[in-house]
Amino acid sequence: MTELWNWRIDGAQPVEVYPALAEALGRVVMPLAVADPARLPAYAVVCDVWQAPGEFATVVDCYGVPDQLPEHASIAALARLLGRNCLLRDDTLDAGRHLLVAPDGTVRPVHFDVRDTDDGEVLSRWRLCTLGDPGCRGWSQCHRSRWAPDTVAPALAAA
Template sequence: MTELWNWRIDGAPPVEVYPALAEALGRVVMPLAVADPARLPTYAVICDVWEAPGVFGTMVDCYGVPESLTELPCVAALARLLGRNCVLRDDTLDAGRHLLVAPDGTIRPVHFDVRETDDGEVLSNQRLCTVAHPGCRGWSRCHRSRWAPDSVFPALAAA
């Protein structure tokens, strides 16, 4: 079985993302637009990278990721290689709650305002998930997450 990963990057042009993805994943990366399933190299991962409006507007979808790869160290490696913050969905099912992965490898929960547009979701108003915020206190979904409010983890320890 293979996995699907969805990430967002803080303003990296797609032309810079593809080679960084290949290095972070340690695999051949084939852009979705040119990938021919009948001719895929062994161990290739199909990725789609495009730009959308809003913060963290560079979108990354990786299809067919081998189960042997672990997502958090891979996205941490991508953030480091690009020198940019990345975000991915967390485990709360809250559309506005994400994990922020910094270039230094730290992971922390954050919230965004999410607005649906014709071009997909637009994120804005980034804020830390903290018990100081009324929306993140004891009754919230935040406390049911592996990533509790105010938590900060190194990427490799979090994997």
């Protein structure tokens, strides 16, 4: 079985993301635009990288990721290689809640305001998920996550 990963990066250009992805994943990375399924090596990962509006505007979709590749460790390696903060979805159904992975490997839950546009989902106004925020207290979805408010963990512990 294979997985689909969807990440966002703060301020990276697509041209710099592809080689960093290959190094972070330890695999050949084929851009979706040129990937030929008939000639695709079995160990390759197909990725699409593009710019979207808003914060964390570089979007990365990885298709057909082998199950044995750990997502948290892979995105932490990418953040370190690029020297940039990265995002992935958390385990709640809250569209505005993500996990922020810093270049030092630290993982913490964050919130964004999310707006759907013709150009895709726009993230804005990012803030930490913390008990100091009224939206994160009480019966919020934040408490249903393994990433409770104010959680800070190294990426390898998060895998």
